[in-house]
Amino acid sequence: MDMNGDEGNTVIDEIINSNPMEDVLLGTLSIEDWITLQSVQTSFLSVFQIPTENHHSIDLTSPTSTLIGFSQYGNQLALRYIHFIRQIDEFESLHNDDRFILIKYNILALFPISKCFFYKPTNDVCSDKERQRPIFSSCDNLNDVRDMMQNLVVSLVELTEQDSMLLSLLLVALIFSQGLSMNEDEPSLNDPLAVNRAQSYYTKLLWDYLVHKWGDMQTHRFFTKLLTVIFRMQSAAKMFRDFFRAEFITPDNVDTLEPLMQTILHIS
Numbered sequence: 001m002d003m004n005g006d007e008g009n010t011v012i013d014e015i016i017n018s019n020p021m022e023d024v025l026l027g028t029l030s031i032e033d034w035i036t037l038q039s040v041q042t043s044f045l046s047v048f049q050i051p052t053e054n055h056h057s058i059d060l061t062s063p064t065s066t067l068i069g070f071s072q073y074g075n076q077l078a079l080r081y082i083h084f085i086r087q088i089d090e091f092e093s094l095h096n097d098d099r100f101i102l103i104k105y106n107i108l109a110l111f112p113i114s115k116c117f118f119y120k121p122t123n124d125v126c127s128d129k130e131r132q133r134p135i136f137s138s139c140d141n142l143n144d145v146r147d148m149m150q151n152l153v154v155s156l157v158e159l160t161e162q163d164s165m166l167l168s169l170l171l172v173a174l175i176f177s178q179g180l181s182m183n184e185d186e187p188s189l190n191d192p193l194a195v196n197r198a199q200s201y202y203t204k205l206l207w208d209y210l211v212h213k214w215g216d217m218q219t220h221r222f223f224t225k226l227l228t229v230i231f232r233m234q235s236a237a238k239m240f241r242d243f244f245r246a247e248f249i250t251p252d253n254v255d256t257l258e259p260l261m262q263t264i265l266h267i268s
Contacts, residue, residue: 029208037165037209040088044168047084051118067247068256075258077114081107084168085175090198095190102195105181106174108264109237112149113171116156117164145243148236155232159225163213169206173199174230181241182234183266241265 029037082103085091091099160166174180176199178189189195210219244265248254254267261267 029212040168041165043084043087045164047080048114048117071257071261075261078107078260078264088172094194098189102175104263105186109180109233110171110174112152112156112233113167115153117167119153119157145240152232152236155229173202182238
């Protein structure tokens with residue numbers, strides 16, 4: 001799913017434009033496919049079943065403490081993503097540098113997926129406006145980030161119905177996307193063909209699962225809407241990253257960040 005400009009068709013574009021008769025074949029799941037589906041879902045649930053802790057204990061007394069608290073929460077979440085991704089055989093078999101590049105440049109854009117899975121209108125951190133008001137009055141520019149993230153998570157909830165199988169496959173397919181970060185400094189992969197093969201496999205598996213669940217027409221509509229949501233995920237991640245980079249640009253502030261957060265915010 002190459003997100004760099006108009007160079008070539010994405011895997012999703014190719015599926016959307018495929019022949020309807022081919023869709024019937026694509027919608028056939030083998031026993032091996034079901035084993036893979038269940039394995040990915042089980043790994044996802046083992047990592048994300050319990051929401052990340054401590055987001056309600058963030059120190060809101062100052063902009064600096066608030067930002068540090070968010071960075072610590074983000075560090076916990078990033079570690080969960082890495083733990084899940086490292087259970088995918090196709091990811092583990094990649095070149096070491098390629099694994100690092102995909103984690104560094106893609107994980108931030110994937111944060112809304114777990115937020116979607118955790119989401120409950122009555123108590124989700126994105127919709128807890130009363131608690132967040134002091135945070136965003138002390139960090140005014142974060143209002144836009146919060147609003148964009150909240151709207152994005154709600155869109156994901158509506159699109160995916162919080163289906164853990166769907167979300168786990170989507171997460172895996174997107175981790176193999178070079179260019180997802182919209183960062184022109186993102187380096188080239190050592191073995192892009194291996195990454196493309198892995199992404200094609202999991203994108204097709206997602207398609208087949210949805211055809212099995214919904215049928216061809218609804219699956220077509222889902223993937224069309226999904227493209228728009230992916231673009232919004234990219235934009236939200238870029239806005240979030242740019243905001244935190246601006247806030248932590250001083251040496252003193254950078255030192256307060258966990259090394260992993262420095263990496264995924266592209267500060268180091």
